[in-house]
Amino acid sequence: MRGVGGPLLCISDLLNDVGEDNSGAPVPPTDAADVHHPASDLPELFTEKFEQLNMALKGADHSWTTLTLKLCSALETANKLVDSTNSGVTLFTEKVAALEQTVKRRDSAIADAQAIQGSLRF
Numbered sequence: 001m002r003g004v005g006g007p008l009l010c011i012s013d014l015l016n017d018v019g020e021d022n023s024g025a026p027v028p029p030t031d032a033a034d035v036h037h038p039a040s041d042l043p044e045l046f047t048e049k050f051e052q053l054n055m056a057l058k059g060a061d062h063s064w065t066t067l068t069l070k071l072c073s074a075l076e077t078a079n080k081l082v083d084s085t086n087s088g089v090t091l092f093t094e095k096v097a098a099l100e101q102t103v104k105r106r107d108s109a110i111a112d113a114q115a116i117q118g119s120l121r122f
Contacts, residue, residue: 042081046074 015092049071
C-alpha cells in the first residue's frame with residue numbers, strides 16, 4: 001500500500017520507486033563496471049550513510065528522504081559490483097578449466113615421450 005503524498009514521502013514509497021527502477025533485466029557486465037565508488041570504499045560508505053539515516057530518523061531532521069536515496073544508491077553500486085564480480089568469476093573459471101585441459105594434454109605428451117625414450121634405450 002502506498003503512503004499518502006505530500007512534502008514527505010513514506011520510506012515504502014521511496015523503496016518502491018527504487019524497486020521499480022531496477023525491475024528490468026539484470027545489469028550486463030559492461031554496465032556493472034561503471035560504478036561511482038571504488039570497491040574498497042563501499043563498506044565505509046554504506047556504514048556512513050546508514051548511521052546518518054539512523055540519526056535523521058531519531059531526530060526531527062527531514063533529510064532522511066535524501067539519506068535513504070543515498071543509502072539505496074550505495075546498495076545499487078554494491079549490487080553492480082557483485083554482478084560484475086560474478087561474471088568475472090565465471091569467465092575466470094572457464095579459463096582455468098581450459099588451462100587444466102592443456103596441462104593434462106602436456107602431461108600426457110610428456111608421459112608418451114618418456115615411454116618412447118625408454119623403449120629406445122633397450
